Amino acid sequence: MTSGETALADELLDALMDADPLGASLIGLPGYDDRLSDPSEEAEQRLRSKIADIAARAQDSADVTGQVVAQQARAAIDRIDSRMIEYTISDFFVGPAAALLTFLPMVALPDAERAKAYLTRLRAVPEHLDGVTERHRAGIAAGRVPVRRLVDAAVAHLDRYLGSPDTDPLLSQQFDDAEFNAERARIVGDLVRPAFARYRETLAEEFAPHGRSDDRPGLCALPDGEAAYAGLSRAHTTTDRTPEDLHQTGLDLIAALREEYAEIGERVFGVRDQAEIFQRMITDPAMRWRDGEELLAHARTTIERAEAEAPKWFGTLPGQRCQVQPVPAAEAPGGPAAYYMPPSLDGLRPGVYFANTDRAHERDRFVAEVTAFHEAVPGHHFQLTIAQELTGLPTLRKLADVNAYTEGWGLYTERLAEEMGLYSGDVDRLGMLSMDSLRAARLVVDTGLHAKGWSREQALSYMRENTPLSALEIGNEVNRYIAYPGQALSYMVGRLEILRIRAAAKDRLGAAFDIRGFHDLVLGGGPLPLSVLAEVVERWDG
Numbered sequence: 001m002t003s004g005e006t007a008l009a010d011e012l013l014d015a016l017m018d019a020d021p022l023g024a025s026l027i028g029l030p031g032y033d034d035r036l037s038d039p040s041e042e043a044e045q046r047l048r049s050k051i052a053d054i055a056a057r058a059q060d061s062a063d064v065t066g067q068v069v070a071q072q073a074r075a076a077i078d079r080i081d082s083r084m085i086e087y088t089i090s091d092f093f094v095g096p097a098a099a100l101l102t103f104l105p106m107v108a109l110p111d112a113e114r115a116k117a118y119l120t121r122l123r124a125v126p127e128h129l130d131g132v133t134e135r136h137r138a139g140i141a142a143g144r145v146p147v148r149r150l151v152d153a154a155v156a157h158l159d160r161y162l163g164s165p166d167t168d169p170l171l172s173q174q175f176d177d178a179e180f181n182a183e184r185a186r187i188v189g190d191l192v193r194p195a196f197a198r199y200r201e202t203l204a205e206e207f208a209p210h211g212r213s214d215d216r217p218g219l220c221a222l223p224d225g226e227a228a229y230a231g232l233s234r235a236h237t238t239t240d241r242t243p244e245d246l247h248q249t250g251l252d253l254i255a256a257l258r259e260e261y262a263e264i265g266e267r268v269f270g271v272r273d274q275a276e277i278f279q280r281m282i283t284d285p286a287m288r289w290r291d292g293e294e295l296l297a298h299a300r301t302t303i304e305r306a307e308a309e310a311p312k313w314f315g316t317l318p319g320q321r322c323q324v325q326p327v328p329a330a331e332a333p334g335g336p337a338a339y340y341m342p343p344s345l346d347g348l349r350p351g352v353y354f355a356n357t358d359r360a361h362e363r364d365r366f367v368a369e370v371t372a373f374h375e376a377v378p379g380h381h382f383q384l385t386i387a388q389e390l391t392g393l394p395t396l397r398k399l400a401d402v403n404a405y406t407e408g409w410g411l412y413t414e415r416l417a418e419e420m421g422l423y424s425g426d427v428d429r430l431g432m433l434s435m436d437s438l439r440a441a442r443l444v445v446d447t448g449l450h451a452k453g454w455s456r457e458q459a460l461s462y463m464r465e466n467t468p469l470s471a472l473e474i475g476n477e478v479n480r481y482i483a484y485p486g487q488a489l490s491y492m493v494g495r496l497e498i499l500r501i502r503a504a505a506k507d508r509l510g511a512a513f514d515i516r517g518f519h520d521l522v523l524g525g526g527p528l529p530l531s532v533l534a535e536v537v538e539r540w541d542g
Contacts (some may be wrong), residue, residue, distance in 0.1 A: 086139025148211025292357025408494015
Protein backbone atom coordinates (compact mmCIF):
# COMPACT_ATOMS: atom_id res chain seq x y z
CA MET A 1 0.00 0.00 0.00
CA THR A 2 1.48 3.34 -1.06
CA SER A 3 0.84 6.82 0.23
CA GLY A 4 -0.95 7.55 -3.05
CA GLU A 5 -3.51 4.81 -2.53
CA THR A 6 -3.98 5.84 1.09
CA ALA A 7 -4.61 9.43 0.01
CA LEU A 8 -7.17 8.24 -2.55
CA ALA A 9 -8.91 6.14 0.10
CA ASP A 10 -9.08 9.10 2.47
CA GLU A 11 -10.32 11.37 -0.31
CA LEU A 12 -13.12 8.96 -1.24
CA LEU A 13 -14.13 8.43 2.38
CA ASP A 14 -14.31 12.20 2.93
CA ALA A 15 -16.54 12.60 -0.13
CA LEU A 16 -18.87 9.77 0.88
CA MET A 17 -19.16 10.88 4.49
CA ASP A 18 -19.69 14.52 3.52
CA ALA A 19 -22.65 13.30 1.45
CA ASP A 20 -23.95 11.11 4.32
CA PRO A 21 -23.21 12.94 7.58
CA LEU A 22 -25.72 10.92 9.61
CA GLY A 23 -24.00 7.73 8.47
CA ALA A 24 -20.67 9.25 9.48
CA SER A 25 -22.01 9.97 12.97
CA LEU A 26 -23.29 6.41 13.32
CA ILE A 27 -19.87 5.11 12.37
CA GLY A 28 -18.32 7.42 14.94
CA LEU A 29 -16.40 9.78 12.66
CA PRO A 30 -16.12 13.29 14.15
CA GLY A 31 -17.10 16.54 12.48
CA TYR A 32 -20.45 15.59 10.94
CA ASP A 33 -22.83 15.65 13.91
CA ASP A 34 -24.73 18.84 13.11
CA ARG A 35 -25.82 17.98 9.55
CA LEU A 36 -28.10 15.85 7.43
CA SER A 37 -27.54 14.96 3.80
CA ASP A 38 -28.50 17.22 0.91
CA PRO A 39 -30.90 15.09 -1.16
CA SER A 40 -30.95 17.45 -4.15
CA GLU A 41 -30.09 16.44 -7.70
CA GLU A 42 -27.37 19.09 -7.77
CA ALA A 43 -25.64 17.73 -4.67
CA GLU A 44 -25.81 14.17 -6.03
CA GLN A 45 -24.26 15.18 -9.35
CA ARG A 46 -21.47 17.11 -7.63
CA LEU A 47 -20.71 13.99 -5.62
CA ARG A 48 -20.80 11.85 -8.76
CA SER A 49 -18.27 14.07 -10.53
CA LYS A 50 -15.93 14.01 -7.56
CA ILE A 51 -16.16 10.23 -7.21
CA ALA A 52 -15.74 9.62 -10.93
CA ASP A 53 -12.44 11.53 -10.80
CA ILE A 54 -11.26 9.39 -7.87
CA ALA A 55 -12.31 6.21 -9.69
CA ALA A 56 -10.33 7.22 -12.77
CA ARG A 57 -7.19 7.76 -10.70
CA ALA A 58 -7.59 4.40 -8.92
CA GLN A 59 -8.71 2.17 -11.77
CA ASP A 60 -5.30 0.80 -12.79
CA SER A 61 -3.96 0.24 -9.27
CA ALA A 62 -2.54 -3.20 -8.47
CA ASP A 63 -2.59 -2.41 -4.75
CA VAL A 64 -5.39 -3.82 -2.59
CA THR A 65 -6.29 -0.38 -1.24
CA GLY A 66 -6.39 1.07 -4.74
CA GLN A 67 -8.64 -1.76 -5.91
CA VAL A 68 -11.00 -1.20 -3.00
CA VAL A 69 -11.11 2.53 -3.79
CA ALA A 70 -11.92 1.83 -7.45
CA GLN A 71 -14.72 -0.62 -6.62
CA GLN A 72 -16.24 1.58 -3.92
CA ALA A 73 -16.22 4.59 -6.23
CA ARG A 74 -17.86 2.65 -9.06
CA ALA A 75 -20.47 1.26 -6.66
CA ALA A 76 -21.29 4.75 -5.39
CA ILE A 77 -21.76 5.94 -8.97
CA ASP A 78 -24.04 2.99 -9.70
CA ARG A 79 -26.18 3.89 -6.69
CA ILE A 80 -26.40 7.54 -7.70
CA ASP A 81 -27.31 6.60 -11.26
CA SER A 82 -30.11 4.33 -10.02
CA ARG A 83 -31.92 7.44 -8.65
CA MET A 84 -33.37 5.38 -5.81
CA ILE A 85 -34.25 8.46 -3.75
CA GLU A 86 -36.81 9.44 -6.37
CA TYR A 87 -38.97 6.32 -6.03
CA THR A 88 -37.95 4.68 -2.74
CA ILE A 89 -40.74 5.30 -0.26
CA SER A 90 -41.07 2.61 2.39
CA ASP A 91 -41.44 1.88 6.10
CA PHE A 92 -38.17 -0.06 5.84
CA PHE A 93 -35.09 2.03 6.69
CA VAL A 94 -34.09 2.47 3.05
CA GLY A 95 -36.98 4.96 2.91
CA PRO A 96 -35.89 8.53 3.78
CA ALA A 97 -38.31 9.16 6.67
CA ALA A 98 -37.89 5.68 8.11
CA ALA A 99 -34.11 6.14 7.96
CA LEU A 100 -34.29 9.30 10.06
CA LEU A 101 -36.53 7.71 12.67
CA THR A 102 -34.37 4.59 12.81
CA PHE A 103 -30.88 6.10 12.84
CA LEU A 104 -31.15 9.49 14.57
CA PRO A 105 -31.93 7.87 17.95
CA MET A 106 -28.80 5.72 17.60
CA VAL A 107 -26.48 8.75 17.65
CA ALA A 108 -24.77 8.96 21.03
CA LEU A 109 -24.71 12.20 23.07
CA PRO A 110 -21.58 11.89 25.23
CA ASP A 111 -20.96 15.58 25.86
CA ALA A 112 -22.38 19.09 25.52
CA GLU A 113 -20.77 19.64 22.12
CA ARG A 114 -22.39 16.56 20.59
CA ALA A 115 -25.69 17.39 22.27
CA LYS A 116 -25.63 20.90 20.78
CA ALA A 117 -24.85 19.41 17.37
CA TYR A 118 -27.82 17.06 17.72
CA LEU A 119 -30.12 20.05 18.19
CA THR A 120 -28.72 21.65 15.03
CA ARG A 121 -29.26 18.40 13.16
CA LEU A 122 -32.87 18.18 14.39
CA ARG A 123 -33.48 21.71 13.11
CA ALA A 124 -32.34 20.49 9.68
CA VAL A 125 -35.03 17.77 9.46
CA PRO A 126 -37.70 19.98 7.82
CA GLU A 127 -35.36 21.17 5.07
CA HIS A 128 -34.14 17.61 4.50
CA LEU A 129 -37.67 16.22 4.17
CA ASP A 130 -38.61 19.10 1.85
CA GLY A 131 -35.64 18.18 -0.33
CA VAL A 132 -36.66 14.52 -0.33
CA THR A 133 -40.19 15.55 -1.31
CA GLU A 134 -38.85 17.45 -4.32
CA ARG A 135 -36.84 14.41 -5.44
CA HIS A 136 -39.99 12.28 -5.22
CA ARG A 137 -41.82 14.87 -7.36
CA ALA A 138 -39.02 14.83 -9.91
CA GLY A 139 -39.20 11.05 -10.04
CA ILE A 140 -42.93 11.06 -10.64
CA ALA A 141 -42.54 13.68 -13.39
CA ALA A 142 -39.98 11.40 -15.08
CA GLY A 143 -42.14 8.28 -14.69
CA ARG A 144 -40.03 6.85 -11.85
CA VAL A 145 -42.95 6.32 -9.51
CA PRO A 146 -43.00 4.52 -6.14
CA VAL A 147 -44.87 1.33 -5.28
CA ARG A 148 -48.31 2.08 -3.85
CA ARG A 149 -48.20 -0.66 -1.21
CA LEU A 150 -44.89 0.66 0.15
CA VAL A 151 -46.15 4.26 0.16
CA ASP A 152 -49.14 3.13 2.22
CA ALA A 153 -46.78 1.29 4.59
CA ALA A 154 -44.68 4.46 4.99
CA VAL A 155 -47.82 6.46 5.78
CA ALA A 156 -48.82 3.88 8.38
CA HIS A 157 -45.34 4.06 9.91
CA LEU A 158 -45.57 7.83 10.18
CA ASP A 159 -49.05 7.55 11.67
CA ARG A 160 -47.62 5.31 14.40
CA TYR A 161 -44.84 7.81 15.01
CA LEU A 162 -47.07 10.88 15.03
CA GLY A 163 -49.65 9.12 17.19
CA SER A 164 -47.15 8.49 20.03
CA PRO A 165 -45.63 11.85 21.02
CA ASP A 166 -44.88 10.65 24.54
CA THR A 167 -42.54 7.93 23.24
CA ASP A 168 -40.92 9.89 20.41
CA PRO A 169 -37.61 8.10 19.60
CA LEU A 170 -35.99 11.42 18.75
CA LEU A 171 -36.20 12.28 22.47
CA SER A 172 -34.84 8.95 23.64
CA GLN A 173 -31.11 9.62 24.06
CA GLN A 174 -30.15 10.28 27.64
CA PHE A 175 -28.40 13.59 28.36
CA ASP A 176 -28.52 15.06 31.86
CA ASP A 177 -29.13 18.72 31.09
CA ALA A 178 -32.53 20.32 31.67
CA GLU A 179 -31.93 23.17 29.21
CA PHE A 180 -30.94 20.72 26.46
CA ASN A 181 -33.91 18.46 27.13
CA ALA A 182 -36.32 21.39 27.03
CA GLU A 183 -34.87 22.75 23.79
CA ARG A 184 -34.87 19.30 22.19
CA ALA A 185 -38.51 18.81 23.11
CA ARG A 186 -39.37 22.24 21.69
CA ILE A 187 -37.57 21.57 18.38
CA VAL A 188 -39.17 18.15 18.00
CA GLY A 189 -42.61 19.48 18.88
CA ASP A 190 -42.51 22.74 16.91
CA LEU A 191 -40.37 21.76 13.89
CA VAL A 192 -39.67 18.06 13.48
CA ARG A 193 -43.04 16.44 14.08
CA PRO A 194 -44.86 19.02 11.89
CA ALA A 195 -42.31 18.31 9.13
CA PHE A 196 -42.98 14.57 9.34
CA ALA A 197 -46.72 15.33 9.33
CA ARG A 198 -46.37 17.42 6.15
CA TYR A 199 -44.33 14.68 4.51
CA ARG A 200 -46.93 12.12 5.56
CA GLU A 201 -49.75 14.18 4.01
CA THR A 202 -47.81 14.61 0.79
CA LEU A 203 -47.18 10.87 0.60
CA ALA A 204 -50.85 10.05 1.15
CA GLU A 205 -52.46 12.76 -0.95
CA GLU A 206 -49.97 13.52 -3.73
CA PHE A 207 -47.70 10.52 -4.25
CA ALA A 208 -49.80 7.48 -3.36
CA PRO A 209 -52.23 8.00 -6.28
CA HIS A 210 -49.27 7.70 -8.68
CA GLY A 211 -48.00 4.50 -7.05
CA ARG A 212 -47.35 1.35 -9.03
CA SER A 213 -49.64 -1.57 -8.37
CA ASP A 214 -48.56 -4.95 -7.00
CA ASP A 215 -48.60 -6.20 -10.58
CA ARG A 216 -45.52 -4.15 -11.56
CA PRO A 217 -43.38 -3.50 -8.48
CA GLY A 218 -39.95 -4.13 -10.06
CA LEU A 219 -37.40 -1.72 -11.51
CA CYS A 220 -38.08 -3.05 -14.99
CA ALA A 221 -41.39 -1.15 -14.84
CA LEU A 222 -39.53 2.18 -14.65
CA PRO A 223 -37.75 4.20 -17.34
CA ASP A 224 -34.13 3.01 -17.57
CA GLY A 225 -35.01 0.42 -14.92
CA GLU A 226 -32.96 -2.32 -16.57
CA ALA A 227 -29.80 -0.20 -16.41
CA ALA A 228 -30.56 0.83 -12.83
CA TYR A 229 -30.95 -2.80 -11.76
CA ALA A 230 -27.74 -3.82 -13.52
CA GLY A 231 -25.88 -1.10 -11.66
CA LEU A 232 -27.37 -1.95 -8.28
CA SER A 233 -26.66 -5.66 -8.83
CA ARG A 234 -23.07 -4.82 -9.68
CA ALA A 235 -22.75 -2.61 -6.58
CA HIS A 236 -24.18 -5.24 -4.23
CA THR A 237 -22.42 -8.33 -5.62
CA THR A 238 -19.11 -6.78 -6.86
CA THR A 239 -19.57 -8.99 -9.96
CA ASP A 240 -21.02 -8.62 -13.44
CA ARG A 241 -23.16 -11.75 -13.17
CA THR A 242 -26.32 -11.30 -15.21
CA PRO A 243 -29.86 -11.49 -13.82
CA GLU A 244 -30.44 -14.64 -15.90
CA ASP A 245 -27.33 -16.32 -14.45
CA LEU A 246 -28.27 -15.38 -10.89
CA HIS A 247 -31.87 -16.49 -11.40
CA GLN A 248 -30.76 -19.92 -12.61
CA THR A 249 -28.24 -20.28 -9.79
CA GLY A 250 -31.04 -19.74 -7.32
CA LEU A 251 -33.26 -22.32 -9.01
CA ASP A 252 -30.44 -24.89 -8.94
CA LEU A 253 -29.69 -24.29 -5.26
CA ILE A 254 -33.36 -24.64 -4.32
CA ALA A 255 -33.49 -28.01 -6.08
CA ALA A 256 -30.30 -29.21 -4.36
CA LEU A 257 -31.71 -28.54 -0.87
CA ARG A 258 -34.54 -31.08 -1.22
CA GLU A 259 -32.50 -34.08 -0.08
CA GLU A 260 -31.21 -32.30 3.03
CA TYR A 261 -34.76 -31.37 3.97
CA ALA A 262 -35.82 -34.98 3.49
CA GLU A 263 -33.07 -36.31 5.79
CA ILE A 264 -33.65 -33.87 8.64
CA GLY A 265 -37.41 -33.72 8.18
CA GLU A 266 -37.61 -37.49 8.59
CA ARG A 267 -35.79 -37.25 11.91
CA VAL A 268 -37.90 -34.35 13.21
CA PHE A 269 -41.36 -35.03 11.81
CA GLY A 270 -41.14 -38.57 10.40
CA VAL A 271 -41.77 -37.34 6.84
CA ARG A 272 -39.52 -36.76 3.81
CA ASP A 273 -41.82 -34.77 1.53
CA GLN A 274 -40.63 -31.16 1.41
CA ALA A 275 -44.11 -29.64 1.16
CA GLU A 276 -45.23 -31.59 4.22
CA ILE A 277 -42.10 -30.64 6.13
CA PHE A 278 -42.73 -26.97 5.32
CA GLN A 279 -46.35 -27.28 6.40
CA ARG A 280 -45.33 -28.73 9.75
CA MET A 281 -42.72 -26.01 10.25
CA ILE A 282 -45.23 -23.28 9.43
CA THR A 283 -48.24 -24.60 11.37
CA ASP A 284 -46.85 -26.41 14.41
CA PRO A 285 -47.42 -24.15 17.46
CA ALA A 286 -44.19 -25.51 18.97
CA MET A 287 -42.33 -23.68 16.18
CA ARG A 288 -43.47 -20.26 17.46
CA TRP A 289 -42.36 -18.13 20.41
CA ARG A 290 -44.37 -17.65 23.57
CA ASP A 291 -43.49 -13.93 23.72
CA GLY A 292 -40.79 -11.40 23.00
CA GLU A 293 -38.93 -12.01 26.24
CA GLU A 294 -38.47 -15.68 25.40
CA LEU A 295 -37.21 -14.70 21.95
CA LEU A 296 -34.64 -12.28 23.38
CA ALA A 297 -33.47 -14.68 26.09
CA HIS A 298 -32.84 -17.39 23.52
CA ALA A 299 -30.87 -14.97 21.33
CA ARG A 300 -28.60 -14.11 24.26
CA THR A 301 -27.87 -17.72 25.23
CA THR A 302 -27.24 -18.67 21.59
CA ILE A 303 -24.67 -15.91 21.19
CA GLU A 304 -22.98 -16.82 24.47
CA ARG A 305 -22.60 -20.43 23.28
CA ALA A 306 -21.04 -19.26 20.02
CA GLU A 307 -18.64 -16.96 21.87
CA ALA A 308 -17.41 -19.88 23.97
CA GLU A 309 -16.62 -22.04 20.91
CA ALA A 310 -15.17 -19.32 18.69
CA PRO A 311 -11.51 -19.45 19.88
CA LYS A 312 -11.16 -22.92 18.31
CA TRP A 313 -12.00 -21.44 14.90
CA PHE A 314 -10.64 -17.89 15.05
CA GLY A 315 -7.26 -16.65 16.15
CA THR A 316 -8.41 -13.03 16.24
CA LEU A 317 -11.48 -12.24 18.32
CA PRO A 318 -13.34 -8.91 18.60
CA GLY A 319 -12.42 -6.71 21.53
CA GLN A 320 -16.01 -6.33 22.70
CA ARG A 321 -19.01 -8.59 23.10
CA CYS A 322 -22.23 -8.31 21.13
CA GLN A 323 -25.27 -6.87 22.88
CA VAL A 324 -28.86 -7.97 22.21
CA GLN A 325 -31.80 -5.55 22.06
CA PRO A 326 -35.34 -5.61 20.60
CA VAL A 327 -36.03 -3.79 17.33
CA PRO A 328 -37.48 -0.37 18.34
CA ALA A 329 -41.26 -0.53 18.55
CA ALA A 330 -42.00 2.14 15.94
CA GLU A 331 -40.10 0.35 13.18
CA ALA A 332 -40.77 -3.24 14.28
CA PRO A 333 -44.03 -3.91 12.35
CA GLY A 334 -42.35 -3.33 8.98
CA GLY A 335 -38.82 -4.22 10.02
CA PRO A 336 -36.78 -7.35 9.34
CA ALA A 337 -36.74 -10.32 11.72
CA ALA A 338 -33.31 -9.23 12.97
CA TYR A 339 -30.34 -7.08 12.02
CA TYR A 340 -26.95 -6.04 13.38
CA MET A 341 -25.72 -2.51 14.02
CA PRO A 342 -21.91 -2.36 14.31
CA PRO A 343 -20.17 -0.40 17.05
CA SER A 344 -19.11 3.17 16.42
CA LEU A 345 -15.43 3.90 15.90
CA ASP A 346 -15.44 6.31 18.83
CA GLY A 347 -16.52 3.55 21.22
CA LEU A 348 -19.70 5.34 22.26
CA ARG A 349 -22.10 2.78 20.81
CA PRO A 350 -21.54 -0.99 21.12
CA GLY A 351 -22.30 -3.57 18.47
CA VAL A 352 -25.95 -4.59 18.85
CA TYR A 353 -27.97 -7.52 17.54
CA PHE A 354 -31.54 -6.28 17.14
CA ALA A 355 -34.19 -9.02 17.28
CA ASN A 356 -37.76 -8.24 16.23
CA THR A 357 -40.18 -9.06 19.05
CA ASP A 358 -43.26 -7.60 17.32
CA ARG A 359 -45.93 -10.32 17.09
CA ALA A 360 -43.41 -12.76 18.53
CA HIS A 361 -46.05 -15.49 18.78
CA GLU A 362 -46.16 -15.48 14.94
CA ARG A 363 -42.40 -15.62 14.44
CA ASP A 364 -40.46 -18.78 13.60
CA ARG A 365 -38.32 -20.05 16.47
CA PHE A 366 -36.49 -22.54 14.25
CA VAL A 367 -34.59 -19.68 12.55
CA ALA A 368 -33.49 -18.08 15.83
CA GLU A 369 -30.10 -19.77 16.12
CA VAL A 370 -29.09 -19.48 12.47
CA THR A 371 -30.05 -15.80 12.46
CA ALA A 372 -28.01 -15.09 15.59
CA PHE A 373 -24.98 -16.85 14.10
CA HIS A 374 -25.33 -14.79 10.90
CA GLU A 375 -25.98 -11.40 12.46
CA ALA A 376 -23.87 -11.66 15.60
CA VAL A 377 -21.36 -14.44 16.40
CA PRO A 378 -19.43 -15.55 14.40
CA GLY A 379 -21.12 -13.46 11.70
CA HIS A 380 -21.41 -9.71 11.37
CA HIS A 381 -20.32 -8.84 14.91
CA PHE A 382 -17.02 -10.65 14.44
CA GLN A 383 -16.56 -9.38 10.92
CA LEU A 384 -17.42 -5.70 11.40
CA THR A 385 -15.97 -5.25 14.88
CA ILE A 386 -12.67 -6.89 13.93
CA ALA A 387 -12.53 -4.66 10.84
CA GLN A 388 -12.91 -1.55 12.98
CA GLU A 389 -10.13 -2.71 15.28
CA LEU A 390 -7.59 -3.26 12.48
CA THR A 391 -4.50 -1.06 12.51
CA GLY A 392 -2.31 0.18 9.70
CA LEU A 393 -5.16 0.49 7.18
CA PRO A 394 -6.93 3.59 5.82
CA THR A 395 -10.31 4.09 7.49
CA LEU A 396 -12.07 3.33 4.19
CA ARG A 397 -10.63 -0.21 4.30
CA LYS A 398 -12.30 -0.76 7.67
CA LEU A 399 -15.67 0.63 6.63
CA ALA A 400 -16.01 -0.18 2.93
CA ASP A 401 -19.58 -0.99 1.92
CA VAL A 402 -19.02 -4.32 0.15
CA ASN A 403 -22.31 -6.13 0.52
CA ALA A 404 -21.21 -9.37 -1.13
CA TYR A 405 -18.31 -9.66 1.31
CA THR A 406 -20.33 -8.60 4.36
CA GLU A 407 -23.48 -10.60 3.69
CA GLY A 408 -21.54 -13.42 2.06
CA TRP A 409 -19.60 -13.81 5.31
CA GLY A 410 -22.79 -13.77 7.34
CA LEU A 411 -24.30 -16.53 5.21
CA TYR A 412 -21.01 -18.48 5.22
CA THR A 413 -21.07 -18.53 9.02
CA GLU A 414 -24.52 -20.15 9.05
CA ARG A 415 -23.00 -23.37 7.67
CA LEU A 416 -19.77 -22.79 9.57
CA ALA A 417 -21.84 -22.91 12.76
CA GLU A 418 -22.76 -26.50 11.87
CA GLU A 419 -19.05 -27.34 11.50
CA MET A 420 -18.51 -25.73 14.89
CA GLY A 421 -21.24 -27.87 16.47
CA LEU A 422 -23.30 -24.86 17.53
CA TYR A 423 -26.82 -25.91 16.53
CA SER A 424 -28.88 -27.22 19.45
CA GLY A 425 -30.69 -29.88 17.44
CA ASP A 426 -32.42 -30.88 14.22
CA VAL A 427 -35.15 -28.26 14.56
CA ASP A 428 -32.44 -25.59 14.48
CA ARG A 429 -30.78 -27.34 11.53
CA LEU A 430 -34.09 -27.05 9.71
CA GLY A 431 -33.73 -23.36 10.41
CA MET A 432 -30.29 -23.44 8.80
CA LEU A 433 -31.81 -25.08 5.71
CA SER A 434 -34.67 -22.60 5.67
CA MET A 435 -32.19 -19.72 5.55
CA ASP A 436 -30.37 -21.44 2.70
CA SER A 437 -33.74 -21.68 0.95
CA LEU A 438 -34.41 -18.02 1.64
CA ARG A 439 -31.07 -16.80 0.25
CA ALA A 440 -31.35 -19.04 -2.82
CA ALA A 441 -34.94 -17.87 -3.31
CA ARG A 442 -33.71 -14.29 -3.09
CA LEU A 443 -31.67 -14.84 -6.23
CA VAL A 444 -34.79 -16.06 -7.99
CA VAL A 445 -37.25 -13.52 -6.61
CA ASP A 446 -35.09 -10.38 -6.73
CA THR A 447 -34.22 -11.01 -10.38
CA GLY A 448 -37.80 -12.11 -11.02
CA LEU A 449 -39.21 -8.85 -9.72
CA HIS A 450 -36.68 -6.42 -11.12
CA ALA A 451 -35.53 -8.06 -14.37
CA LYS A 452 -38.32 -10.42 -15.39
CA GLY A 453 -41.35 -8.35 -14.47
CA TRP A 454 -42.81 -10.60 -11.78
CA SER A 455 -45.81 -9.39 -9.81
CA ARG A 456 -45.71 -9.26 -6.03
CA GLU A 457 -48.03 -12.27 -5.95
CA GLN A 458 -45.63 -14.26 -8.15
CA ALA A 459 -42.85 -13.47 -5.70
CA LEU A 460 -45.00 -14.42 -2.70
CA SER A 461 -46.09 -17.65 -4.38
CA TYR A 462 -42.51 -18.68 -5.14
CA MET A 463 -41.47 -17.96 -1.56
CA ARG A 464 -44.42 -19.90 -0.13
CA GLU A 465 -43.60 -22.92 -2.27
CA ASN A 466 -39.86 -22.94 -1.72
CA THR A 467 -39.24 -21.55 1.78
CA PRO A 468 -40.76 -22.57 5.12
CA LEU A 469 -41.25 -19.01 6.34
CA SER A 470 -44.43 -17.70 7.90
CA ALA A 471 -46.78 -15.50 5.90
CA LEU A 472 -45.65 -12.53 8.01
CA GLU A 473 -41.97 -13.08 7.21
CA ILE A 474 -42.59 -13.78 3.51
CA GLY A 475 -44.59 -10.59 3.12
CA ASN A 476 -41.90 -8.52 4.84
CA GLU A 477 -39.17 -10.18 2.78
CA VAL A 478 -40.84 -9.49 -0.57
CA ASN A 479 -41.57 -5.89 0.41
CA ARG A 480 -37.90 -5.54 1.28
CA TYR A 481 -36.75 -6.83 -2.13
CA ILE A 482 -39.10 -4.42 -3.84
CA ALA A 483 -37.83 -1.48 -1.79
CA TYR A 484 -34.12 -2.39 -1.94
CA PRO A 485 -33.32 -3.78 -5.41
CA GLY A 486 -30.21 -5.94 -5.73
CA GLN A 487 -29.26 -6.05 -2.06
CA ALA A 488 -30.75 -9.51 -1.58
CA LEU A 489 -28.42 -10.92 -4.26
CA SER A 490 -25.30 -10.28 -2.20
CA TYR A 491 -25.80 -13.05 0.37
CA MET A 492 -25.58 -16.17 -1.74
CA VAL A 493 -23.20 -14.69 -4.31
CA GLY A 494 -20.79 -13.85 -1.49
CA ARG A 495 -21.10 -17.18 0.30
CA LEU A 496 -20.53 -19.22 -2.86
CA GLU A 497 -17.37 -17.26 -3.60
CA ILE A 498 -16.01 -17.55 -0.03
CA LEU A 499 -16.60 -21.30 -0.15
CA ARG A 500 -14.88 -21.52 -3.55
CA ILE A 501 -11.91 -19.53 -2.25
CA ARG A 502 -11.66 -21.71 0.87
CA ALA A 503 -11.81 -24.95 -1.14
CA ALA A 504 -9.13 -23.70 -3.55
CA ALA A 505 -6.84 -22.72 -0.66
CA LYS A 506 -7.35 -26.10 1.01
CA ASP A 507 -6.53 -27.95 -2.21
CA ARG A 508 -3.44 -25.82 -2.79
CA LEU A 509 -2.06 -25.94 0.76
CA GLY A 510 -3.04 -29.46 1.76
CA ALA A 511 -1.96 -30.25 5.31
CA ALA A 512 -0.69 -26.69 5.76
CA PHE A 513 -4.23 -25.32 5.52
CA ASP A 514 -5.39 -23.94 8.87
CA ILE A 515 -9.02 -22.93 9.32
CA ARG A 516 -8.20 -20.40 12.05
CA GLY A 517 -5.61 -18.81 9.81
CA PHE A 518 -8.03 -18.75 6.88
CA HIS A 519 -10.70 -16.99 8.90
CA ASP A 520 -8.20 -14.51 10.28
CA LEU A 521 -7.03 -13.76 6.74
CA VAL A 522 -10.55 -13.26 5.39
CA LEU A 523 -11.43 -10.92 8.26
CA GLY A 524 -8.01 -9.31 8.54
CA GLY A 525 -8.10 -7.01 5.53
CA GLY A 526 -11.42 -5.29 6.08
CA PRO A 527 -14.30 -5.63 3.60
CA LEU A 528 -12.95 -6.61 0.16
CA PRO A 529 -14.55 -6.98 -3.26
CA LEU A 530 -14.80 -10.68 -4.06
CA SER A 531 -12.16 -10.64 -6.80
CA VAL A 532 -9.71 -8.85 -4.50
CA LEU A 533 -10.40 -11.29 -1.66
CA ALA A 534 -9.64 -14.17 -4.03
CA GLU A 535 -6.27 -12.63 -4.94
CA VAL A 536 -5.39 -12.09 -1.26
CA VAL A 537 -6.11 -15.73 -0.40
CA GLU A 538 -4.26 -17.00 -3.48
CA ARG A 539 -1.09 -15.30 -2.16
CA TRP A 540 -1.53 -16.87 1.30
CA ASP A 541 1.00 -19.54 2.20
CA GLY A 542 -0.87 -20.85 5.24
